Every structure is written in structure tokens, then in C-alpha cells.
Amino acid sequence: MKAIRVHAYGGPETLRLEELPLPEPGPGEVLVRVEYVGVNYIDTYRRRGLYPVALPFTPGEEGAGVVEKAGEGVLAFQPGDRVAWSNVLGSYAEYQVVPASRLVPIPEGVSTRLAAALLLQGMTAHYLVEATYPLKPKEVAVVHAGAGGVGQLLIQLAKAKGATVIATASTEEKRALARARGADFALPYEGFAQAVREITDGVGADVVYDGVGQATFEESLDALRLRGMLVLFGQSSGPVSPFDPQVLNHKGGLFLTRPSLHHYTASRRELLHRAGEVFRRFLEGRLSVHIGGEFPLSEAAEAHRALEGRKTVGKLLLKP
Numbered sequence: 001m002k003a004i005r006v007h008a009y010g011g012p013e014t015l016r017l018e019e020l021p022l023p024e025p026g027p028g029e030v031l032v033r034v035e036y037v038g039v040n041y042i043d044t045y046r047r048r049g050l051y052p053v054a055l056p057f058t059p060g061e062e063g064a065g066v067v068e069k070a071g072e073g074v075l076a077f078q079p080g081d082r083v084a085w086s087n088v089l090g091s092y093a094e095y096q097v098v099p100a101s102r103l104v105p106i107p108e109g110v111s112t113r114l115a116a117a118l119l120l121q122g123m124t125a126h127y128l129v130e131a132t133y134p135l136k137p138k139e140v141a142v143v144h145a146g147a148g149g150v151g152q153l154l155i156q157l158a159k160a161k162g163a164t165v166i167a168t169a170s171t172e173e174k175r176a177l178a179r180a181r182g183a184d185f186a187l188p189y190e191g192f193a194q195a196v197r198e199i200t201d202g203v204g205a206d207v208v209y210d211g212v213g214q215a216t217f218e219e220s221l222d223a224l225r226l227r228g229m230l231v232l233f234g235q236s237s238g239p240v241s242p243f244d245p246q247v248l249n250h251k252g253g254l255f256l257t258r259p260s261l262h263h264y265t266a267s268r269r270e271l272l273h274r275a276g277e278v279f280r281r282f283l284e285g286r287l288s289v290h291i292g293g294e295f296p297l298s299e300a301a302e303a304h305r306a307l308e309g310r311k312t313v314g315k316l317l318l319k320p
């Protein structure tokens with residue numbers, strides 16, 4: 001089978017298409033023929049070695065496809081079933097072995113293409129607004145990178161909770177997209193904390209969902225109300241430098257958390273609940289997903305260049 005391999009951490013050029021033997025599913029595992037791969041920002045962190053994994057490796061941790069073979073003891077899945085998964089490394093390939101415990105059945109009415117576009121970022125947006133900082137009606141939420149993959153879904157789910165959403169994005173085109181997804185305000189990054197204060201009559205936002213990291217972190221703290229929460233869930237601009245917790249005291253008894261999707265899908269019950277909620281909202285027409293680009297698997301490097309170059313909107317897919 002064909003797969004993308006990384007032999008040394010580095011730039012997009014390290015993503016090389018290679019021929020590998022077809023893997024065999026072990027006990028409790030399932031071999032899936034991958035129809036679509038979801039590209040996520042985390043794939044670039046792993047490629048660069050920011051989140052290290054043993055070399056060489058096949059990147060990617062989201063996909064959707066059809067069960068080819070079920071390993072010993074797997075009763076829940078059979079050949080031909082349509083399935084999706086996230087947080088299992090090795091998706092940039094024609095086939096992937098996935099533990100049955102991490103597979104999610106794709107409901108009728110959702111294509112494998114849409115499932116690969118929705119699952120990881122949709123579940124992320126879901127846990128952020130439902131569990132990390134459960135938004136209440138009329139609360140004010142700041143969503144950075146509002147035209148991005150997670151950003152567009154997060155705006156929609158935050159609006160569905162009745163919140164006022166202030167998005168940020170780097171270009172007017174991206175800000176227009178954030179508004180089209182429901183953001184009440186869409187701002188450039190420059191001076192956003194001050195703008196949030198003005199919009200909220202000096203009070204500040206209840207929560208900032210910050211996946212940008214280094215470039216926005218400090219101002220995100222400045223944009224919060226007394227005892228507001230900064231949910232730092234990513235670092236597309238680079239990792240945040242170590243900082244003194246006393247800053248949280250000075251800025252108003254703030255809360256800071258750094259969550260990851262796997263903390264909110266650790267049990268099979270929670271995984272199926274979140275995936276089910278995302279698919280249900282999509283099927284009911286209450287959640288739209290914007291596929292902003294699709295590349296052949298062999299052009300994974302191009303997808304990474306576009307993502308890191310801030311040239312993309314919405315979700316990127318690879319097609320094996």
C-alpha cells in the first residue's frame with residue numbers, strides 16, 4: 001500500500017510517499033481502507049517534532065473509510081462497514097489499522113468525505129463549548145482563527161448555545177467567512193483585547209478559545225472579564241513561553257486550562273456521545289462543515305505548506 005512516511009523531523013518536504021506492506025489487524029483491531037484523510041494542525045506539530053513520535057512514522061490521526069478486515073475478537077465491526085476515527089496515528093495511507101475501541105460508525109446520510117471533515121474538529125468544538133467552558137446564553141466568547149477548521153465549527157456551536165461570539169482572523173476574506181458562520185463580530189488580531197473591552201462595555205469576555213497560542217496568549221488574558229477562562233487548545237503560531245501563575249491573579253483571578261480532545265473522548269461512551277452529537281447536528285442542518293481544500297495523498301506536503309502558510313480556510317482533506 002502507499003503511505004506518507006516521515007524519517008526525520010522537519011519541513012513539509014519530509015512527507016514522502018512510500019510503498020509499505022499491507023498491515024494485519026491484531027486482536028481487537030480493524031483494518032480499514034482509507035477513503036479520506038482529515039488534515040489537522042497537529043499533523044504539522046508531529047512532522048516538526050514539536051509533539052515527538054518515534055521515527056519513522058506515518059502521520060495523520062483522522063480518517064474515514066470502509067472496514068476491510070476485523071481482527072480476532074472484534075464483534076462490533078464487519079467488512080463493508082463505514083467507519084471514522086480520530087487520535088490514532090497513521091492515517092496518511094491507503095490502509096490503516098485502528099483499534100475497534102476508537103472506531104465510530106458513520107450514520108446513513110453522512111458520506112465518508114464529510115465524516116473525515118467533521119469528526120476531529122467537530123468533537124473538539126463540541127467539548128470546548130459543552131465541557132471545558134460550558135457556554136451559557138448571552139455570555140461572550142472569543143474564538144481565534146475563526147475561519148479555520150476548528151474555528152468555523154466552534155463559532156457555530158457557540159452561537160447555538162446563545163453566546164455572543166467575537167472571532168479573529170488575519171484577512172478581511174477570512175473575517176467575512178467567520179461572520180457568515182455566525183460570528184457577531186470578526187476582528188483582526190491587532191488590538192483585539194482592546195476591541196473586546198469596547199464591545200463588552202469594559203467588562204471583558206467570559207471565555208477565550210485560543211488555538212493560536214504564542215502570538216495571542218497574552219492579549220487573550222487581557223481580553224477576559226474578572227474570573228474569566230482562557231482555554232488554550234492549540235499553538236498554530238508557536239508554543240506559549242513558560243509564565244508565572246501570579247499573572248492570573250494580577251489580571252483578575254483568571255482560569256487557564258490546556259485541554260486536548262483525547263481528554264474528552266477517553267472512554268468509548270464519551271467518544272460515541274461526542275461523535276453522535278456532531279453527526280446528529282450535521283444531519284439536522286444545524287452544523288455546516290466547510291471543506292476548503294482536497295489534495296491527493298501524494299501531495300500531503302502541499303497541504304501542509306498551505307496550512308502553515310495561513311492560506312487555508314475550513315477543513316483540508318487528503319484522498320488516498
Ligand code: NDP
Pocket residue numbers: 039040041042120121124145146147148149150151168169170171174211212215233234235236237238259260261262307308309310311312313314
Ligand atoms: P486551522 O484551520 O485553524 O489553521 C490554523 C490557523 O491559525 C491559520 O489558518 C491561521 O488563521 C491561524 N494562525 C494564526 N497565527 C498563525 C501562524 N503564525 N502560523 C500559522 N497559522 C496561524 O487549523 P485547525 O483547525 O486544524 O486547528 C486549529 C488549532 O486548534 C490548532 O492550534 C490545533 O492544534 C488546535 N486543535 C486542538 C485540539 C485540542 O483538542 N486541543 C484539537 C484540534 C485542533 P488566520 O490566518 O486567520 O490567523
